[in-house]
Amino acid sequence: MKRIGVLTSGGDAPGMNSAIRSVVRTAVYRNTEVIGFYNGFSGLLDGNYEEMTRRSVGDIIHRGGTVLRTARCREFETEEGREKAYKKIKELDIGGMVIIGGNGSLKGAKSLHDEFDVPVMGIPATIDNDLAMTDASIGFDTAMNTVLDALNKVRDTATSHERTFVVEIMGRDSGYLALYTGMCGGAESILIPEIEFRLDDVVNNCKAGFERGKLHNIIVVAEGAGKNLKNGGECEQNIGTIIGNHIRSELSVETRVTILGHLQRGGSPTAVDRIISTKMGAEAVDLLLDGKQKKMISYIGNSIVGVDLDEALKKEKNIDMDIYNLARILSL
Numbered sequence: 446m447k448r449i450g451v452l453t454s455g456g457d458a459p460g461m462n463s464a465i466r467s468v469v470r471t472a473v474y475r476n477t478e479v480i481g482f483y484n485g486f487s488g489l490l491d492g493n494y495e496e497m498t499r500r501s502v503g504d505i506i507h508r509g510g511t512v513l514r515t516a517r518c519r520e521f522e523t524e525e526g527r528e529k530a531y532k533k534i535k536e537l538d539i540g541g542m543v544i545i546g547g548n549g550s551l552k553g554a555k556s557l558h559d560e561f562d563v564p565v566m567g568i569p570a571t572i573d574n575d576l577a578m579t580d581a582s583i584g585f586d587t588a589m590n591t592v593l594d595a596l597n598k599v600r601d602t603a604t605s606h607e608r609t610f611v612v613e614i615m616g617r618d619s620g621y622l623a624l625y626t627g628m629c630g631g632a633e634s635i636l637i638p639e640i641e642f643r644l645d646d647v648v649n650n651c652k653a654g655f656e657r658g659k660l661h662n663i664i665v666v667a668e669g670a671g672k673n674l675k676n677g678g679e680c681e682q683n684i685g686t687i688i689g690n691h692i693r694s695e696l697s698v699e700t701r702v703t704i705l706g707h708l709q710r711g712g713s714p715t716a717v718d719r720i721i722s723t724k725m726g727a728e729a730v731d732l733l734l735d736g737k738q739k740k741m742i743s744y745i746g747n748s749i750v751g752v753d754l755d756e757a758l759k760k761e762k763n764i765d766m767d768i769y770n771l772a773r774i775l776s777l
């Protein structure tokens with residue numbers, strides 16, 4: 446294979462840059478050229494790209510975001526859009542693509558293969574960590590550390606003022622980030638989109654905590670948890686505020702709501718994210734150049750392996766109920 450393409454797509458995730466660096470340098474080491482497309486699949490459609498060299502990925506290993514920039518490309522969801530993308534791949538004589546991103550992005554990779562026989566490697570990168578068949582996606586560890594740092598700070602002020610804090614964490618459809626950070630941050634309640642809950646249960650949990658002598662209450666809620674609020678009706682937005690208001694009115698305690706928002710997506714990648722993204726980038730190139738066609742590069746039990754992309758996309762990433770139950774027991 447003379448030339449491969451690489452792009453980042455969907456929500457950015459810390460570690461994308463170290464994955465790009467690894468893809469480019471591994472390919473160059475194996476005498477293969479790399480075309481980097483800007484703004485996700487849009488760059489492929491619009492011909493917005495540049496040839497990448499060892500030097501063009503210098504000084505990026507420690508940077509959050511993605512130097513190739515990213516986007517969610519609606520046009521690529523249409524048949525005409527994908528046709529246009531394939532034409533560009535042919536025109537540039539690209540023998541295979543490395544797609545770095547979350548669920549939607551890897552589905553895009555799959556369609557390039559299924560519809561046009563383009564060899565593809567998907568690298569899972571999303572702070573949501575919602576892709577099946579990999580223990581972690583690039584960015585998850587950094588986002589967890591960012592959230593934990595925030596939770597520690599919230600805890601300081603919550604204790605000083607004896608307040609109840611609701612901390613809203615990213616995750617429209619996935620509670621992974623909220624669950625793990627809630628457990629490691631010692632949250633009293635963890636509310637996620639995958640598990641149904643009632644506002645009154647949250648209130649009772651707070652009350653029981655105060656009765657046991659707790660000085661504060663920290664409730665970690667994923668932004669999409671409102672979907673699973675029992676009898677909640679249309680409650681898909683501002684779930685943190687709804688919970689905070691309900692606790693205040695039921696228990697007459699002081700509540701504050703902190704929405705962490707997009708700061709969770711930025712920041713210098715942690716060592717863990719740099720290690721997995723570096724290994725994933727190299728594995729993606731090695732598999733492509735060794736003739737493999739359609740894989741997701743996974744991190745499983747401390748190893749980096751290529752798994753079947755179709756299978757990975759078909760499977761749901763289930764919430765680890767052992768972790769959920771452990772977090773509940775330890776919060777009592």
Ligand code: F6P
Pocket residue numbers: 456547571572573615616617618668710
């Ligand atoms: O997929 C990652 C994610 O950060 C989700 O947790 C969040 O709901 C969404 O992206 C936010 O997307 P946007 O950056 O388009 O607002």
